[in-house]
Amino acid sequence: NAGVMQNPRHLVRRRGQEARLRCSPMKGHSHVYWYRQLPEEGLKFMVYLQKENIIDESGMPKERFSAEFPKEGPSILRIQQVVRGDSAAYFCASSEQGNYGYTFGSGTRLTVV
Amino acid sequence: SQQGEEDPQALSIQEGENATMNCSYKTSINNLQWYRQNSGRGLVHLILIRSNEREKHSGRLRVTLDTSKKSSSLLITASRAADTASYFCATDESSYKLIFGSGTRLLVRP
Numbered sequence: 001n002a003g004v005m006q007n008p009r010h011l012v013r014r015r016g017q018e019a020r021l022r023c024s025p026m027k028g029h030s031h032v033y034w035y036r037q038l039p040e041e042g043l044k045f046m047v048y049l050q051k052e053n054i055i056d057e058s059g060m061p062k063e064r065f066s067a068e069f070p071k072e073g074p075s076i077l078r079i080q081q082v083v084r085g086d087s088a089a090y091f092c093a094s095s096e097q098g099n100y101g102y103t104f105g106s107g108t109r110l111t112v113v
Numbered sequence: 114s115q116q117g118e119e120d121p122q123a124l125s126i127q128e129g130e131n132a133t134m135n136c137s138y139k140t141s142i143n144n145l146q147w148y149r150q151n152s153g154r155g156l157v158h159l160i161l162i163r164s165n166e167r168e169k170h171s172g173r174l175r176v177t178l179d180t181s182k183k184s185s186s187l188l189i190t191a192s193r194a195a196d197t198a199s200y201f202c203a204t205d206e207s208s209y210k211l212i213f214g215s216g217t218r219l220l221v222r223p
Contacts, residue, residue, distance in 0.1 A: 033209065042201050042213030043156070056210070091155060098209050106155035 004105035012111045019079040021108045025094030032075040037089040082112045125220040132189040134217040136202030150199045194223045
């Protein structure tokens with residue numbers, strides 16, 4: 001079991017470009033969570049998804065950010081028209097059931113230049 | 114505001130000493146967890162303590178929970194240079210949502 005796989009590990013985007021972050025959950029896990037970590041801070045919840053459904057997106061910025069978890073393939077966190085303030089580490093976690101017994105991936109570090 | 118807040122923000126100790134980190138939170142919880150994060154890496158789950166537990170041990174880790182004071186502590190005994198990392202407490206806002214504190218940055222000097 002390879003664990004939660006996130007790619008890319010590092011992503012550099014210019015202001016105004018789009019960033020697409022991918023997360024493949026652990027085998028057998030159908031619940032995915034995205035968290036964001038700003039420098040020198042703790043993780044903050046963004047969104048919780050099950051296959052083809054967004055369960056809770058209360059932590060997602062209202063504009064430019066979207067997430068999906070299709071029936072087939074990884075979960076995608078998409079950030080349109082990135083700005084410098086989007087620079088952060090984005091972590092994905094997955095669980096077998098919808099609870100906090102989840103496993104984190106190694107994260108994607110987004111740098112907006 | 115943050116549910117969990119760690120104290121101190123930074124801690125520097127000599128190898129072999131004990132390290133104690135504290136976490137305070139504001140609302141009722143079912144569980145409290147501690148995670149470790151090495152620089153530039155992901156989170157590693159260390160230990161979970163339930164609200165009806167007062168103390169829990171795992172190897173060199175000892176966690177206490179005082180629900181009356183809404184606080185928890187993480188003790189690392191006989192620290193090693195490899196323990197150098199950031200340590201976060203996380204409380205459950207719901208069955209699936211964790212609220213993390215800002216972390217304690219621990220430096221263990223060889």
